[in-house]
Amino acid sequence: MELFRDAARGCQSHSPLNATLLRAAADDLAAGGVTTKVMAGSELDRGGTVPGLRFAGSVHRLVLEGKAPGLARHYPTVGGHLERDRLWADAEPVLAEHADKLRAMIRANVVQTNEPARSAALYGGLLVAAERAAKHSGRARPLPVRLLEIGASGGLNLRPHLFGYRLDDGTSFGDNASPVQLDLAWTGRPRANLAIPLIVADRAACDMNPVDVTTEDGRRHLSSFVWPDQVSRYRRLQGAIDLAQDDPVPVHRAEGSEWLRDQLAKSATDMVTVVWHSVVWQYAPPRERARGRAVLAAAAAKATKDAPLALLVFEPRRGNDPADPYRFDLLLRLWPAGISLHLGTGVGHGDPFTWDERHWI
Ligand SMILES: C[S@@+](CC[C@H](N)C(=O)[O-])C[C@H]1O[C@@H](n2cnc3c(N)ncnc32)[C@H](O)[C@@H]1O
Incomplete structure (x- = not known):
């Protein structure tokens, strides 16, 4: 009670x-x-x-x-x-x-959400990763991305390049005919060229409890946990599920670290492999987190200029404001470039978001 x-x-x-x-x-x-x-x-x-x-x-x-x-x-x-x-x-x-x-x-049931609005932060972070990795390998154009998502839920954030994004200054990027159009409240901008389209060359995902959004049951499951008063969020979710039905990507049932080890064993050249997770790590027990870090460190040691590796995360971190103790930081590490950046901070659902790039230890 x-x-x-x-x-x-x-x-x-x-x-x-x-x-x-x-x-x-x-x-x-x-x-x-x-x-x-x-x-x-x-x-x-x-x-x-x-x-x-x-x-x-x-x-x-x-x-x-x-x-x-x-x-x-x-x-x-x-x-x-x-x-x-x-x-x-x-x-x-x-x-x-x-x-x-x-x-x-x-x-x-377990309470399970999958928030497509986090794709906006993801899109900006991927552009930064693609540009910096290209620069480090002496290329003029951003590298295509191989996106590996841990804790993808229904996998709705595996299509950041297929969403449309609109900023309040009239700028738009992404696909302006997409069923998912995100009106963003951004302060600042990612330090990347938004006019160059993001290329996602390959995608794969896992979750301990994947939701198959190509089924009516999967759609209902994710829809039921959107709070019923949040109509625009609900519509956004429906658009992202419609898109997933036309462009299905399986979400494998697996624990993150084990799945990641298998994925990273397959090398991918002339693209940047980005390991991404959003609002997942808090649910993983310490042993699983340690395993995940070890898998990533082993792959990072083998990353090359032609097959670079990035970790991009959007996760809550405890801040100093007692009225709002958690903030959601977008963090990027890139190997072998040795880049480690705090890219910005947003609310849990991904928007509003403030881009504020600085070194991250
Ligand atoms: C709050 S949801 C976030 C879903 C999605 N990342 C997003 O941002 O919309 C957390 C998801 O992480 C998954 N999860 C938690 N621990 C995991 C682990 N160790 N490996 C894989 N998935 C995990 C859960 O099953 C759940 O689907």
Whole structure:
């Protein structure tokens, strides 16, 4: 019950709908109502598994599947509008009718997101890597990229070159006919030529829990965890999934370090191999992180001017502001050039983003 109240507080500023639903469900749990039946078997789950968000996501999924027409009127992702005073009265019968299905979903699911907006930071970082690697090998044009993503979820960020990007000064880059158009709030710019298109020559990805977005189940799974009030985010996700269906790239079920060792054993010349991960490393246990570092160090030692290697990460780091303790830094290392850069800082979903290139130790 406390975990539901915690989740409600976490949703408060960005999802009034989830916050209202979770507070009412917490009261219902305390009173032994229908939510008790829905959450049976998950009562002892750790806070880190966020049972409240698994509950809210599963209810959202029923709405997206058209199985809760009386409740859909509150959900902006299906054209509804929240009426706080009526939400619980409309939710309770849905919980009662679908208690068994909801219980099974909540027990089976992990909260999983895949945020396409992180591709904007990725795009800028890849351009910097491609230009610097080319310069180090004496080439005039940026090198093509071989992108290796760890923790790719549904793999929606494997197509940064197929998205369109628009800046508030009227500049645009990427594909302006793409179903994913990102309107970016950038301060500063990456130190790379945005007018030269990014070339992604090869891509591969892994995840411990991959989502196959070419299936309806995969689409629904990722869609259900977008907070229902965040319509533009929801639409962006649908566009990125549509694109993935036309340009499928498998996400292999594997732990990052092991998969990376196998990938890096295959050499790729005349392109820069970029190992990328965003909002993943916090979930990996220390032993896995150490293995990942060792695999990368071994490959870095073998990198050459014609087959350079880069690590590009967008991960949370603890900052000094107590009101906002985590910031998301975009960091780049490049071998054999020996370059190590902090490229910028953004919010968790990738935008707004501030480009601020400096040396990183
Ligand atoms: C918060 S999601 C981020 C997904 C994606 N990188 C993005 O930015 O949208 C974290 C993902 O990392 C995966 N993951 C966590 N630890 C992993 C590991 N050691 N190896 C591979 N994937 C991992 C999870 O399964 C999950 O899909």
